[in-house]
Amino acid sequence: MRSxxxxxxxxxxxxxxxxxxxxxxQSPPPLDDLGPRWMLTLGAQADEHGANxxxxxxxxxxxxxxWLTLVSGTSESPSDRADIEADALAIAxxxxxxxxxxxxxxxxxxxxxxxxxxxxxxxxxxxxxxxxVGFGYEQRDIExxxxxxxxxGNTFRRTVDIGADGISFTARVSLAERWRMYLGLKEYDYERxxxxxxxxxxxxxxxxxxxxxxxxxxxxxxxxxxxRTFGRASLLNVRxxxxxxxxxxxxxxxxxxxxxxxxxxxxxxxxxxxxxxxDFFDAGVYGGLLLVIYGR
Numbered sequence: 001m002r003s004x005x006x007x008x009x010x011x012x013x014x015x016x017x018x019x020x021x022x023x024x025x026q027s028p029p030p031l032d033d034l035g036p037r038w039m040l041t042l043g044a045q046a047d048e049h050g051a052n053x054x055x056x057x058x059x060x061x062x063x064x065x066x067w068l069t070l071v072s073g074t075s076e077s078p079s080d081r082a083d084i085e086a087d088a089l090a091i092a093x094x095x096x097x098x099x100x101x102x103x104x105x106x107x108x109x110x111x112x113x114x115x116x117x118x119x120x121x122x123x124x125x126x127x128x129x130x131x132x133v134g135f136g137y138e139q140r141d142i143e144x145x146x147x148x149x150x151x152x153g154n155t156f157r158r159t160v161d162i163g164a165d166g167i168s169f170t171a172r173v174s175l176a177e178r179w180r181m182y183l184g185l186k187e188y189d190y191e192r193x194x195x196x197x198x199x200x201x202x203x204x205x206x207x208x209x210x211x212x213x214x215x216x217x218x219x220x221x222x223x224x225x226x227x228r229t230f231g232r233a234s235l236l237n238v239r240x241x242x243x244x245x246x247x248x249x250x251x252x253x254x255x256x257x258x259x260x261x262x263x264x265x266x267x268x269x270x271x272x273x274x275x276x277x278x279d280f281f282d283a284g285v286y287g288g289l290l291l292v293i294y295g296r
Contacts, residue, residue, distance in 0.1 A: 036294040037061050045272070045288030050078035051209045055088070067094045071107075075212050081205035082212065084111045101125050103136075109215045115203055116143045117215055123168070130174040138166035140188070146198035160198060163191045178229045186221040194247045207245040208281035210254055210274065219246035235260040239274075250279040260292075268292040 038060040046052040055073030062068045071090040077083060090107035102124045110116030123136030142162040147155050168186040175181055194200055194217055206216035213221075223241035230236070239256045256274030263269045270290040 036296065038295040040293040040295070041290055042293075043270075043288060043290040045211055045286060047209055047211055047276075047286035048284040049081070049209070049282075050076075051081070051211045051286075052076050053211045062093075065096045068092070069094070069105075075215075077205060077209065077212050081208065082114070082203055084114045084203075084206070084212070086111045086115070086212075086215070096127070099127055101127065110143075113145060114199075115206075115215075117141065121166075123170075125170070132172040134168075134170040136166075136168040136170070136186075138168070138186075140164040140166065144197060144199060144203070158198075162194075162197070165189050175226075180227050182223075182225045182227070184221070184223050186218075188218060188220070188246065190217070190246055200247055204245060204247045204250075205281070207243065207247075207250065207252060208276075208278050210241075210252075210256075210276055210286060213243060213252070217246045219244045219249070234262075248280070250281070252276055252278045252281075266294040268294075 038058070040059075041057045042055075043057075044052070044054045053073060053075035055071065058070045060068055069090075069092040071088065071092070073088040074086065075088070076085045086109055088107065088109045090105060092103060092105040094103045095101060102122065105119070105121045107119045107121075108117070109119070118141045119138055121136055121138040123134050125132055125134030140163065142164065144160045144162070145157060146160065147157055149155050166186055166188045168184065170184045171182070173181045200217075204217065206212040207218065221241065221243045223239060225237055225239035227235060227237040237258045237260075239254075239258075241254045241256075243252045243254075244250070245252075254274055254276040256272060258270055258272035260268055260270040268291075270292070271287075272290070273285070273287040275285050
């Protein structure tokens with residue numbers, strides 16, 4: 001979701017959060033006297049097949065060692081795919097001690113007529129000068145509404161409830177003065193066989209776009225990114241990822257590049273462009289913009 005105001009904050013991960021309109025609790029800027037007191041990010045992305053997303057994230061200090069984050073957004077998958085217009089709302093808390101910190105996040109995402117998810121997650125991270133590692137746990141409650149027709153032609157509305165547990169690992173390593181590497185691993189365990197659920201074939205289209213991937217039925221997620229800073233203002237990030245659907249084991253491979261640069265005294269702009277390749281779906285090209293506003 002690294003700039004002249006907060007070089008240690010992975011804004012490329014915020015862009016990924018905007019792309020998915022959901023996801024992982026991100027670490028706010030460092031808690032020092034030189035950093036911003038609040039940050040507002042406004043992002044939008046779209047792919048060549050008509051999927052799009054928009055997201056706003058507001059980070060504010062709630063003490064000398066605590067950040068609060070509020071996220072609101074929307075994402076849309078076209079009618080010839082999953083046919084979902086979903087809203088997202090999340091709140092997160094990040095508290096740091098000297099070398100250890102933790103984050104808590106609650107999120108609701110979905111379309112009341114197609115798919116709704118409620119997620120609770122917690123993570124702990126260990127921070128040092130040249131590296132950082134984190135471990136997380138996530139609990140998902142998924143609801144899929146559907147309609148059945150009885151023998152007399154009457155229709156009935158039903159809901160399938162699914163639970164899932166996720167575990168994650170993240171790491172950051174400083175390779176040189178201006179180079180950093182990030183990696184992440186996440187796996188989910190679903191309590192039911194997804195292949196037999198109603199509407200699951202159409203909902204599997206969510207796994208074909210990075211814009212809705214975080215709320216799809218993912219078996220695992222693997223990603224690696226490398227970033228390079230230029231002076232005190234600009235940042236280049238390249239990210240590769242592999243995800244597998246828990247429904248049919250299809251894989252989605254993506255590669256994305258982003259550039260962050262200043263456009264004003266307290267404004268930064270990030271431009272991103274990526275490409276996805278799936279076993280069964282033509283994921284295609286996607287891109288987006290992210291505006292970062294800093295406050296004191």
